[in-house]
Amino acid sequence: MTVTADERRARILQVVRDLGTVRVVDLATRLGIPAVTVRRDVAALADAGELARSHGSVALPDSGTNARHDRVIGMLVPTVGSYFDEVIAGARAAATAAGARLVLGIAAYEARDDRAQVERLLESGVDGLLLTPNWQPGDPPHHPGDQHWLAELPVPAVLVERKADPGSAAAELDAVGSDHRHGVLLALRHLAGLGHDTVLLAARADTWTAHQVRTGYAEAVPLLGLRTRPVIDMHRPGAPTNIPDPEWVAQQIAEATADGVRAVLVHNDQDAIQLPPLLRIRGLRVPEDVALISYDDVFAALAAPPLTAVAPPKKSVGAAALELLLRRLDGGAGLPAYHVELLPALKVRTSCGGDGGA
Template identity: 30%
Template sequence: MVSAGTVSRVLNHSDNVDEALRERVRKAADQLGYRLPPRRNSAADVRSIGFLLSNAYLRNREDLMTPFWARILHGAEEEAARHAVALHYRTIGPDRAEVRRNLRSAGLDAVMLVGSATEDVLEAVLALDVPTALVDFTSQHHALPAVLSDGLDGGQVAVEHLLARGHRRIAFVGGPMSDPEAGIRSVPALQHRYLGYRIALAAAGVRLDPALVAACDLQPEGVTEATEALLERTDFTAMFCANDQTAVAAMRVLGRRGVRVPQDVSVIGFDDDLAAHSIPALTTMSVPKEAMGRLGVRRLLHAPDGPDEQPYTITLPVELVARDSVADRTEDSHAPRH
């Protein structure tokens, strides 16, 4: 038997509880479906933060770092340094047991979970019982502080920009998804951009053509396959891509097929991490990546103390950056089927 006082001390993260007994109470709580509240550290208690990068749709890649995540990491490092807090970067995979083993010994006081994590990974992170903030995604099952960019509005603005230049046959290249409605839900940032695409078309009275939606895993090989399939099955005069890496890879495919950007097909990306260096320079939606990293750290250092203070999500605006990859639609504009 375990006394009510002991259970209370475990639930409140008191230190004067034997570890074996603490684990027994945790297991019992799990079986009853009760989640222990995370340990509430004050800013003075947080001396180390884990920057944990996860990607729900890239299960077989050990290195997930891209220019997009690197800029978020840079912002987090700057903010952590201002407060003399150590920031530890780790890539974590989809295996819940492995995540728990690796993190238990890390000695982290708080965690930034960045990217797109499965519920299993999120559960493993929350088992650390330390303050946790999400960056670039949210959880449907746990109320946690989060920092996002406004992909929904950004998707609308991007497509409205193409519509304003006369385009109506606008493809969406992104994913991952087994069909336009299914897998995209696993990555909230991509879902929001896709929904923005759909909303902009609907508001302009343009019917959504499923043939214009190309699924891929956002890696170069997947983008190549998706773009080639798109060229095979339908005509279009513009492409809205889920991120800049996708847009650059898609433009390479178009170039190999003799399709000119922007004379034949206009292309717009999202993120603004590679856009200025592409040929032609890519029109895109600029995401405030360093600010996302800084705010993620601030959310952890200034976590709400009272039980009535609920976690909330900060959504940062994105901005259209017009460069050279978008042009007015003309009678000659189109990507012909091959």
């Protein structure tokens, strides 16, 4: 006989009343119900105020459990060591301020194993999730058939530096990210103000952010009345590996200068920082002959010369996502989903010439 959700939840409440604080995994074993189903039921009971969750355990609300200040938040990122270090730092600072604990999971860009990593975080007993899925440009769109599990998560989740396509399974999740299209507009508007009528874009094509940068470029060029130029791929077309080729990019920029092009936006810092010496070999100096702006502002200030850069608000994105998730855990289940975009800033240094007053 099929057991209804109401019957399952009544059984869960009875076990908690009998035993006091109980681990979610033990509840599942005791009741003979799949752990994912128990987590979903526990989340519903917590949202209704009938249970309090803490560190993978549940108790009655009047048992003295300080739920808000004893929560564990799982965070899934595609990499550490660059852009996401600052996002993680922002989330960790916000978690510490709220008395919560952050647990990290990494699903590398190459592995595409988001779901497996999320299952591991759930098994560790997290109360909520911050998720940066490995969505790639060219996924049609973002593999919607593979997203159903995002809509079935047993705990609240917030997308970080990702925004789901309308109509996809993840579209109704909360999301906090940078407005990368606005960031590109800032860079191109600054270069146009310095007198450039053409700005090249050299960009990767293998990440979600790169896709947003390319889209922002396509929108900003006609908006600012700039000349249209093809995007230069950081990965040389036809190359046997998918590794950025700065030599190839430098040669493409050098050839474009023969057509009067004197300004380039490069995504990302790691690739942009390699270009000035390669351009110098080809007789081009930065900024005297070529104005250069990078995107991300992770390493840009360390270049020679220091690179003007678009700086997404990485720490603020992490903090805002963590705070939104805590509000959702505090009984915000009935609120509409929030899609929050924070605006990048332009950090003007010496690589594009001018003093930033344009």
